[in-house]
Amino acid sequence: xxxxxxxxxxxxxxxxxxQDQSGPAVAEMLTEQEYQVLDLIIIPDEKNTIKRxxxxxxxxxxxLIVTTGGTGFAPxxxxxxxTKEVIDREAPGIAEYMRQKSMEITPRGMLSRGIxxxxxxxxxxxxxxxxxxxxxxxxxxxxxxxxxxxxxxxxKE
Numbered sequence: 001x002x003x004x005x006x007x008x009x010x011x012x013x014x015x016x017x018x019q020d021q022s023g024p025a026v027a028e029m030l031t032e033q034e035y036q037v038l039d040l041i042i043i044p045d046e047k048n049t050i051k052r053x054x055x056x057x058x059x060x061x062x063x064l065i066v067t068t069g070g071t072g073f074a075p076x077x078x079x080x081x082x083t084k085e086v087i088d089r090e091a092p093g094i095a096e097y098m099r100q101k102s103m104e105i106t107p108r109g110m111l112s113r114g115i116x117x118x119x120x121x122x123x124x125x126x127x128x129x130x131x132x133x134x135x136x137x138x139x140x141x142x143x144x145x146x147x148x149x150x151x152x153x154x155x156k157e
Contacts, residue, residue, distance in 0.1 A: 002063040002149050004030045005039035007053055009070035009079045010129060014044040022068040022134040026127065029138055033146075035064060045070050050082035058086070058122040063149050065122055066138065069129030071114040079126050080115045087117030087124060091148075094125060098137040105136065112137075121153050 008023035020042050027037045039057065043049050050070070057065050070079030084090075094116035102109025112133070114126030123145070127134040150156040 002035050002146065003061070004035040004037045004064040004066065005041065005057045005062045006030070006037060007039075007050075007057075007065065007067045008042045008129075009045055009050060009067055010042065011044045011076060013042050013069075021131045022127070022129055025131045025135050026066055026068055026138055029135060029142065030064070030066070033142055038062060045076040045078060047078050047082045047085075050079060051086050054083065054086045054119070054124060058119040058124075061120075062122055063153065064145060065124045066127060067114075067124070068127045068134045071112050071126050071128055073111060073113075077113070080113045083115055083117060083124055083126055087115075087119050089118045091116040091118060091123065094141050098127075098140050101140040102133070102137060118152060123149060123152060 006023045006027045008020045012018050013020040023040055027040050030037050043053055067079050070077045095114050099109055099112055112128050116125045127137050
C-alpha cells in the first residue's frame with residue numbers, strides 16, 4: 001500500500017471563504033484505490049508555502065503527492081512553477097495525458113498548466129482545482145500510478 005497526501009492550493013479555501021471540495025474528493029478516490037492518505041492540507045497560493053509543503057511531504061517519504069488548484073491562468077496560479085522548483089525530474093507524460101483526455105471532454109482542458117514530477121521516491125502531480133476537473137484528471141492516470149511508484153521505489157524495474 002502506498003502513502004499519499006493531497007494539497008489544495010487556494011487562497012479562498014485557506015481563508016475559509018469556501019469549503020474545499022476537490023481535496024476530499026481526490027482523497028476519497030485515492031482511498032478507494034487502497035492508497036493510505038496521510039495528509040489532507042489546504043494552503044494559499046504562495047510559492048514558498050507550496051514549495052515548503054511539497055518538500056516536507058517528500059522528506060516524510062510520502063509516495064504520491066497530489067495538488068489541486070493553482071494550475072490555471074490567474075495571476076496567483078503558480079502551483080506548476082512551485083512544483084518545478086521542488087522536483088528533481090519531470091514526468092511529462094502524466095500531465096500530457098491528463099490534458100489530452102480533458103480536451104476530449106472540453107476544449108478548456110488545454111488551459112491547464114499542471115505538471116508532474118519526481119523528488120526522491122515521491123511522485124507529485126498537479127490537478128485542476130475544481131472537484132470535477134481534479135477527479136476526472138486523477139481518474140485518467142490513476143490506473144498507471146502504482147506501476148510507476150513500484151519502479152520509483154525499486155519494487156519493479
